[in-house]
Amino acid sequence: xxxxxxxxxxxxRILVAKPGxxxxxxxxxxxxxxxxxxxFEVVYSGLHQTPEQIVNTALQEDVDLIGLSCLSGxxxxxxxRIVELLKANKADDIAVVGGGIIPEDDALKLKTAGxxxxxxxxxxxxxxxxxxxxNVKPHHYAERx
Amino acid sequence: MKLAKEVLQGNVKAxxxxxxxxxxxxxxxxxxxxxxxxxTGKAYIIGITGSPGSGKSTLVDVLIDAFRRSGKTVGVIAVxxxxxxxxxxxxGDRIRMQRHATDDGVFIRSLASRGCYGGLSRATANVIHIxxxxxxxxxxxxxxGAGQAEVDIIDFAHTSIVTLVPGTGDWVQTLKAGILEIADxxxxxxxxxxxxxxxxxELQTMLHMNAYSSEAWKPKIFLTEAINNKGIxxxxxxxxxxxxxxxxxxxxxxxxxxxxxxxxxxxxRSSLMDHVLRIANRDDYLDKLVDDLVSRRTDxxxxxxxxxxxxxxxxxx
Numbered sequence: 001x002x003x004x005x006x007x008x009x010x011x012x013r014i015l016v017a018k019p020g021x022x023x024x025x026x027x028x029x030x031x032x033x034x035x036x037x038x039x040f041e042v043v044y045s046g047l048h049q050t051p052e053q054i055v056n057t058a059l060q061e062d063v064d065l066i067g068l069s070c071l072s073g074x075x076x077x078x079x080x081r082i083v084e085l086l087k088a089n090k091a092d093d094i095a096v097v098g099g100g101i102i103p104e105d106d107a108l109k110l111k112t113a114g115x116x117x118x119x120x121x122x123x124x125x126x127x128x129x130x131x132x133x134x135n136v137k138p139h140h141y142a143e144r145x
Numbered sequence: 146m147k148l149a150k151e152v153l154q155g156n157v158k159a160x161x162x163x164x165x166x167x168x169x170x171x172x173x174x175x176x177x178x179x180x181x182x183x184x185t186g187k188a189y190i191i192g193i194t195g196s197p198g199s200g201k202s203t204l205v206d207v208l209i210d211a212f213r214r215s216g217k218t219v220g221v222i223a224v225x226x227x228x229x230x231x232x233x234x235x236x237g238d239r240i241r242m243q244r245h246a247t248d249d250g251v252f253i254r255s256l257a258s259r260g261c262y263g264g265l266s267r268a269t270a271n272v273i274h275i276x277x278x279x280x281x282x283x284x285x286x287x288x289x290g291a292g293q294a295e296v297d298i299i300d301f302a303h304t305s306i307v308t309l310v311p312g313t314g315d316w317v318q319t320l321k322a323g324i325l326e327i328a329d330x331x332x333x334x335x336x337x338x339x340x341x342x343x344x345x346x347e348l349q350t351m352l353h354m355n356a357y358s359s360e361a362w363k364p365k366i367f368l369t370e371a372i373n374n375k376g377i378x379x380x381x382x383x384x385x386x387x388x389x390x391x392x393x394x395x396x397x398x399x400x401x402x403x404x405x406x407x408x409x410x411x412x413x414r415s416s417l418m419d420h421v422l423r424i425a426n427r428d429d430y431l432d433k434l435v436d437d438l439v440s441r442r443t444d445x446x447x448x449x450x451x452x453x454x455x456x457x458x459x460x461x462x
Contacts, residue, residue: 010169011232011257036233041257046240053246057239060246060253062161091158140165 010138015063017045017054019082022072027100031067034125035132051078055085058094065136068098075102075110083114093139097131099123149180155279157252163275164254168268178271181278186401188220188277189388190284192302194264194324197290199308200334202241203371205285209245210374211381212283219245220276220284221253224265234258238287252276263297264288270408273301293323300407303400304387308332309348311340319351328364329387332380336368362390424459425452 016032018025025047035042043061045054058066068079079098086092098110099119107118116135119128148166151159166174191208193201202223209219223238236255245251254276256266265288276284288298299305307328319325325348333344348366357363365383369376391397425431434451437443443451 013165032235036228036235037231039228039231039233041227041234041236043236043255044240046237046243049243050247053243056246057243057253059158060161061236061255062158062165089158138165138169140162140169140171 012040012065012132012136012138013043013061013063014040014065014067014132014136015043015045015054015058015061016067016069017049017057018047018069019049019051019054019078020070020072020074021048022070022074023047024071025069027071028067028069030125031069031099031128034129035067038129038133040132051081051085054082055089055091058086059089059091062140063094064139065132066094066096068096068100070098070100070102073101075100076106079110079115080113095136099128146176146180149177149278152177152181152275152278153184160252160275160279161254164268164272167271167275168256168259168266174271178274181274185274185277188273188281188284189304190273190286190302191384192286192288192298192305193308194288194291194295194298194305194327195308195332195334196292196310196313199290199310200369200371201287201290201308202238204306204308204332204334204369205238205287206242206245207371207374207377208285208381209242209251211377213245213248213250217282218250218280219252220279220281221251221287222256222269222272222276222284223253223287224256224258224269224289226289227257227259229260232259252279252281258289261297262295264291264295265297265301269297269301270411291324293321296324296327299327300404303391303397304329304384306330306332306384308334309344310335311338311344316347316350319347325351329362330380330383331364331366333366333368334371336370336376337373341368360394362387362396421452421456424456430455 014035016028018028032042032044043063045057054066066082068082070078075098083096086094095116097117098115102118102120107120110118117131148159148163152163163174163177193205195201205221209221212219221242225234225236225238227234234257236257239253239255242253254272256268256272258266261267273284286298286302288295305327307324309331331348333341345366345368352364367376367380367383369380434448438445438448
């Protein structure tokens with residue numbers, strides 16, 4: 001026997017997305033699963049998404065956070081482009097984080113380009129979940145109720 | 146009220162935000178919905194249900210494509226299950242539909258079922274209203290992977306489609322009550338697999354056993370390979386035929402009336418429950434009753450009676 005979770009609670013919504021042409025999504029799936037088990041509602045984009053597809057998906061799904069996974073080396077273009085498109089859509093209240101094979105120097109540059117956090121290889125799932133709990137709030141409450 | 150105004154202008158961001166407020170049951174959402182309601186009732190609503198992996202999302206993807214080609218705007222509501230333990234969910238239906246993500250005429254929204262066991266989520270009725278008020282012509286509602294008894298979709302869809310795949314059971318399944326009774330249209334998907342025709346025959350045999358009156362709709366069966374876009378034009382034609390049938394026989398209007406009644410009763414039920422629980426929780430009364438239940442000093446029926454008496458006293462004073 002097991003106690004069920006309270007279902008009507010206010011949920012954090014997250015888009016886990018795979019921008020660009022790399023086809024490696026084991027990491028993205030593991031993150032999505034960890035977020036699910038942390039009680040978040042997780043939309044997974046699937047592979048090979050353009051920045052435009054990712055941003056439109058985030059808007060339609062009203063997510064609080066976009067988690068980008070990139071192992072192709074194109075993160076320096078793809079990640080900032082998504083931040084840019086969010087701004088253009090007046091949706092910069094959606095936070096963007098990224099992970100994958102990303103050199104530390106690049107991680108610093110990405111942060112100045114508006115990526116809130118970059119999770120490098122070796123980061124534990126609990127670190128990512130804890131960071132998310134501490135830094136992401138359901139953004140529809142700030143302005144309402 | 147700001148959101149409702151933007152929703153009426155078709156604004157995706159406002160609609161998505163309002164859907165969020167509805168899902169989380171924020172009181173402010175009710176005021177917005179009041180404004181939207183007079184602008185609803187125009188969209189045609191198609192339900193797609195069937196077992197996990199039967200191709201519902203892929204079917205929705207090709208249906209979006211077909212309706213877009215004929216110039217219709219499309220809303221999609223895709224429901225996936227919430228974890229009963231963590232409350233979290235993976236919403237993965239739209240993976241199959243991402244080619245439409247940059248089409249302004251398509252609005253796809255994933256919902257988690259949040260403890261609802263009929264194949265949908267509690268917010269579904271209002272999310273349909275919101276997409277309807279945005280001006281979407283067609284709204285496709287995809288249920289969670291449904292087994293035998295998840296039939297809530299019939300309360301929302303004008304046309305209910307049940308998807309099946311070959312090789313998932315023998316004739317006894319077609320005798321059972323539940324999901325196979327609700328279809329206006331059957332789709333035998335993955336029709337390139339062995340057993341597709343046998344399944345079609347089983348379904349035909351099942352339908353022959355039903356005593357349809359002369360004015361009743363007889364469910365149609367279509368073989369499709371959604372992933373190869375095969376059989377889809379015929380399916381869309383079948384959906385239009387069903388709609389024409391509903392309109393011509395007056396069932397469409399009767400349906401709208403019944404739907405209005407159901408919705409009113411549902412809203413009444415939940416507002417009454419909210420009210421009753423507020424009063425029951427005052428001074429931890431409900432908790433005290435639970436203590437009495439656990440120690441067997443009372444029973445659930447007497448405890449509920451006590452709460453109702455409390456409510457009546459509240460009315461008098």
